[in-house]
Amino acid sequence: MSKKHGLGRIIANNLFLLKIAIREASSYTIHAMLIITADNIVSFFEGTYFILLTISAISREKSFTGVLIYLVILFIVANIKQSLYNYYGYYAGEINKQKISRRMNMELYKKAAGMDLKCYDDPNFYNDFVWAMSEASTRIFSVIQSTDRALGSIVGILIFGGFIFSQDPIGIIFILISFFGIMIAGNIRNKSNLRLKEETKPIERKRDYLTRVMYLADYAKEIRLNKIKGKLFNNFDDSVNEIQTVVKKRSFPLIIADFISGYVFNVLLMDGIYVIHLLHEALVQKNISWAVMAALYHSCNELRHRLFSLSKSLPEFQEHSLYIEKIRSFLSYENTIVSPKKPVRRFKKATPC
Secondary structure: OOOOOOHHHHHHHHHHHHHHHHHHOHHHHHHHHOHHHHHHHHHHHHOHHHHHHHHHHHHOOOOOHHHHHHHHHHHHHHHHHHHHHHHHHHHHHHHHHHHHHHHHHHHHHHHHHOOOHHHHHOHHHHHHHHHHHHHHHHHHHHHHHHHHHHHHHHHHHHHHHHHHHHHOOHHHHHHHHHHHHHHHHHHHHHHHHHHHHHHHHHHHHHHHHHHHHHHOHHHHHHHHHOOOHHHHHHHHHHHHHHHHHHHHHHHHHHHHHHHHHHHHHHHHHHHHHHHHHHHHHHHHOOOOOHHHHHHHHHHHHHHHHHHHHHHHHHHHHHHHHHHHHHHHHHHOOOOOOOOOOOOOOOOOOOOOO
């Protein structure tokens, strides 16, 4: 399962399951893949554009009639979106999920029914068979969800990024610095945390073993009859001290990474330096209005959120591909023992006496 696939194979494997879902339940599958996309479009008009429209009306002392009409339209659109979500999520969704699962499982059952019996004696083939049967019905919905998150994130990046670029291109630079800075710091933190776990796990197992010996009834008599209690206490204290030593040694990189990620590239850069930049553009340079400034700040946070969402969803397709490869391998198997179209009789009919 650790084998890596190329980009073309990853796309082909994920499309393999998506095509099955679309053929069996097209309207449900398309809706399920576009939920977050619709949310991001509505979110732009609910957040960024509404802020821009409202503050513009206040600053220019205009009537709020246009804002109220806009809210009514937005309310209608949001309710239509929510109604579709409820319909596909609760009623039609469950029906279509069963249809897709049945189609996927039937494909596997038909294939399994015609397999050569010798395949079940092959451990490697049987492992693939078990993987395929256990993963197929759930993996197909995981692919749909990952596609939904990826498409939604891309659309959100285009919408919010396009607005920021049109009003203040420098803001894109701030966002990219923040995004990559947090990603690098997060990667350092993950590696440090992994090393911490690798060093503490053996000690924790030793500590947990000593703990079990202390309270399990099987060892109670032995502990009381022998002078081993003091030794167990000392070993337990030693294991706890070892864990503390490792934690103290490995905690500093974690603290630094969290500080850089949470404060330097988030609070200091975006809530500090970038806000100062926006105030300078609005108050000193007069390049943007107060409404645009507020909308830009809101859009920057939304864009960063979409970038992080995309960075997390893309690796999921690699994971899906590894499982789908097992399914496709099983479905593409060709029997080596084939029954002849015109079987030859091995025994002649008995001649009547």
